[in-house]
Amino acid sequence: MPKILFTKKLSKTDIEYRMAVPMKSLYAFRIPKGEHSKDFGVTDIHGKRWRFRCCTRKTDPYPKPVLSAGWIEFAKTRSLKVGDEVTFSVVGMKGAEDLELGIQARKKIKLFGEVLWSDPL
Known part of the structure; x- marks a missing residue:
């Protein structure tokens, strides 16, 4: 049984540039210590694999994670x-x-x- 990591209503920035990720969910992306990004895969409800990149700020004490590479393609496709x-x-x-x-x-x-x-996409 899947465990919901987070649900988010999308903003204009989420759709056009990058999607902000809730800080409480950052652990799930398993960014290695000392690094500021990690590519990872997700599977949609149709079984298609997508590749995204989760990035954090390098110098800010608050990491503010975002999904960058791959995310916009997913948003546009859907x-x-x-x-x-x-x-x-x-x-x-x-x-x-x-x-x-x-x-x-x-x-x-x-x-x-x-x-x-709508039904899940």
Whole structure:
């Protein structure tokens, strides 16, 4: 059973440049000590693998993690917009060191003034 790592409503910056990651979830990306980025794979609900990069600030005492490389391609492929949601979950272990991560997105739909959510993408 997957454990939700975080769910996030997407902002304009998340869609156009990079997606900010909640600090409490940084541990899941397993960035090696002394380094400031790590490439990792996630699997979407259709079984497709995606490669993203999680980066942290080098000099700031607050790391402020973001997803950079690969993330924008995912967002564009799924036609994600501001207000849509993305959920990352831990689906298992990959070797002794890395967590196996999953991703799904939902589109926010307004219909007759009511907010509905699409099936996971």
